[in-house]
Amino acid sequence: MTRSRTLRIALLFAASAALAACSGASATPSQKVYTAKDLTVGFIQTGSESGWRAANTSSFKETASQLGVNLKFYDAQNKLENQVSAFRNFIQDSSVNVIVLAALDVTGYDDVLKAAKDAGKIVILEDRRINADSSMYYTYIGSDFDLEGQKGEAAMCDLLKNQTSKNVVEISGAVGASAAIDRAKGFREKSDACGIKITATQTGNWGVPESKAVMEGFLKNSKDIQGVYAHNDEEAIGAIQAIKEAGLVPGKDIQVVGFDATADGFKYLITGELGADIECNPLLAPQVYEAAVKALNGETMPKWVPSNEGQFFASQGASALQDILKTRKY
Ligand code: GYE
Numbered sequence: 001m002t003r004s005r006t007l008r009i010a011l012l013f014a015a016s017a018a019l020a021a022c023s024g025a026s027a028t029p030s031q032k033v034y035t036a037k038d039l040t041v042g043f044i045q046t047g048s049e050s051g052w053r054a055a056n057t058s059s060f061k062e063t064a065s066q067l068g069v070n071l072k073f074y075d076a077q078n079k080l081e082n083q084v085s086a087f088r089n090f091i092q093d094s095s096v097n098v099i100v101l102a103a104l105d106v107t108g109y110d111d112v113l114k115a116a117k118d119a120g121k122i123v124i125l126e127d128r129r130i131n132a133d134s135s136m137y138y139t140y141i142g143s144d145f146d147l148e149g150q151k152g153e154a155a156m157c158d159l160l161k162n163q164t165s166k167n168v169v170e171i172s173g174a175v176g177a178s179a180a181i182d183r184a185k186g187f188r189e190k191s192d193a194c195g196i197k198i199t200a201t202q203t204g205n206w207g208v209p210e211s212k213a214v215m216e217g218f219l220k221n222s223k224d225i226q227g228v229y230a231h232n233d234e235e236a237i238g239a240i241q242a243i244k245e246a247g248l249v250p251g252k253d254i255q256v257v258g259f260d261a262t263a264d265g266f267k268y269l270i271t272g273e274l275g276a277d278i279e280c281n282p283l284l285a286p287q288v289y290e291a292a293v294k295a296l297n298g299e300t301m302p303k304w305v306p307s308n309e310g311q312f313f314a315s316q317g318a319s320a321l322q323d324i325l326k327t328r329k330y
Contacts, residue, residue: 034296036067036289042090043071043100046127047078049174049206050234051262055330056102056127056282063285072096078174080104087112091119098292102127105176113137122295126288128178134303138295141287143307145179148278149186151311152257155276156187156227157194159255163226166194169218170201171211171239173231179280183231183259199225204235211238219246228256233265233277240273251275251314261312266325272314281307282330 043060046053057073064071072090076082083104090096091112099121103109106129113136116123125140134140160166170187173180180203191198200218204211211230215238218225228243230236236258243250250256250273258265261279268274284307291301312321 034293036069036293038296039067039098039289039292040070040095041072041098041100041289041292042074042086042093042096044074044076044083044086044090044102046076046083046102046104048075049078050232050260051264051330052232052260052280052282055262056284058330059283059285060100060288063289067289069289070095076104078104080108084108084112088115091116091121096121097296098122098124100124100126100288100292101130103130103178104174106131106178106181107176110136122292124288124291124295126284127282129182129304130178137303139291139301139303139305141284141291141305141307143179143280143309145182145280146186146189147306148259148280148309149183150189151186151278152183152229152259152276153187153189153191153196155278155311155313156191156196156229156255156257159257159275160194160196160226165224165226166196167199167222167225168196168227168229169215169225170198171204171214171228171230171235172201173203173235174205175203180231187229196227198229204230204238206232206234208234208238208241211235212242213238215239215242216246219243219248225254228254230256230258233258233260233262233268233274236274236277237264237268240268244273261310261328262330263325263328266312266321266328269312269314269316270318270321270325272318274314276311276313278311279309281309 074086090099123137125137127142129140202214204214228239230239236256240250243254255275257276259278261277265277
């Protein structure tokens with residue numbers, strides 16, 4: 001074998017050894033490799049405001065028991081002050097090595113994020129982003145709500161394509177929540193391109209009763225409404241109830257677009273009362289626990305891992321939608 005060929009092979013081995021070392025693929029014999037069983041996770045949930053939230057909570061509890069993760073679950077009852085105090089308690093809890101936050105608001109966590117960093121606690125954001133420097137958390141695992149909003153806008157443009165007047169009212173999510181802020185932003189990025197006019201907006205706080213009351217108010221103020229842009233399925237359902245009680249036909253007189261694509265949302269897609277449902281994945285726990293183990297093992301990750309999501313339309317037809325619904329977990 002020639003000298004240059006031997007040299008080439010030697011260099012190849014050296015390069016691959018260096019690659020393995022810096023990828024963290026093979027730990028040195030003395031270094032412990034952490035697994036999910038080494039996780040004690042303090043999970044600060046928003047509350048139990050929607051079907052999406054119930055699926056998100058189930059994902060964390062079920063996956064924790066499957067993987068052997070020690071999960072300390074806290075339901076903040078949709079109160080920011082409760083989330084902040086839970087954050088402080090998990091920082092004080094020496095058994096907790098990872099804190100996971102589903103943030104009610106985009107602000108309000110600076111002090112606890114700093115305290116967590118000083119205490120050496122790993123922080124992972126799930127579901128919703130916050131306005132904080134990315135050095136204050138390990139990673140954010142959640143949807144691109146702006147993109148979801150753009151999908152909602154495209155769906156509404158299509159549903160109203162044969163209308164001359166395209167007045168749309170918006171029933172937004174909870175004030176301050178990134179999901180609401182970004183879905184509203186995404187909807188407005190190109191909506192005027194197809195002639196949509198947003199004539200009113202008001203929060204429905206993610207729920208059916210409040211959204212029904214909001215839609216009743218909109219209809220009292222004007223009957224010249226062609227579309228409703230609702231930030232989740234519960235808000236869309238509340239709007240549909242109000243439209244029907246006003247003697248109008250949802251899906252015919254007024255088109256409705258919602259978000260989440262939960263089983264309840266599918267029921268209204270199948271009847272044609274909901275025109276489009278933009279999917280938002282709540283089953284995030286496997287990715288979050290995987291990220292937490294990476295963090296324990298000193299590996300790096302991108303600061304944001306966006307969810308892959310689809311969208312569903314009444315125009316797909318009842319039987320096709322019923323078949324899809326059978327395959328879904330929430
Ligand atoms: O759309 C809604 C829940 O943050 C994506 O919060 C989540 C939103 C979801 O209450 O149903």
